[in-house]
Amino acid sequence: MPDRPSVLFVCVHNAGRSQMAAGFLQSLGQGRIDVRSAGSMPGNQINPVAVEAMAEVGIDIAGEQPKKLTDDAVVASDVVITMGCGDECPYFPGKRYEDWVLDDPAGQGIDAVRPIRDEIRARVEQLIASLD
Template identity: 70%
Template sequence: MSDKPSVLFVCVHNAGRSQMAAGWLRHLAGNTVEVRSAGSAPADAINPVAVEAMREVGVDITGEQPKLLDAGTVEASDVVVTMGCGDACPYHPGTRYEDWQLTDPAGQPIDVVRAVRDDIRNRVERLLTELAGQPE
């Protein structure tokens, strides 16, 4: 077991929003938080526009692959952040849940994806501050 908090980001395809959020949390938290992401219906690859938007701010998410959400991943996470996965996200008692209403970057131009990226960064920073304030 790890003493670090664990965060799971979930969206439908695990190709845009959840990958950007996971990338931001890894970038901002270093190895102080265990970061996971998954999707209820994962895509074959990460959205290339999301990759480009993150690359512009120095965050590389090219090594990631969309992953299928499973109950074990939810159970192993302290915080689950959903981004439009609806009822597909399993519930585990004792796990903190947040739902972030974000525009889906799929099929969107780079300007829209940049705005989503920046919104996600603000939310991740707030989450990181909250996690740092929790007693061990």
């Protein structure tokens, strides 16, 4: 692992789970880790309920935009975390891959999104510990 590892979070729409994970890693990683997120079929905007849930814990992801997953993003990352993108995510030997099985916040209310947010935070904290 290089001095400054790079992590890519991937989900289908890059509008909820992967954006929340990227927000947590940016905040909790304190600049020690390069953070990317992308989607296999990116949506038009970030899920407003995900934005609201993250704002509740002091992390602003409102200015983010869903991004298309590219081979270059995978190649540039040391760790690739998938969240339900299935076989849409390209595989490159030598990368560390993890698949986080998480409920999809799309179409959910804030009460359903909070536990997803909290689980993502716990997983990001474990990820940071494994990279340190």
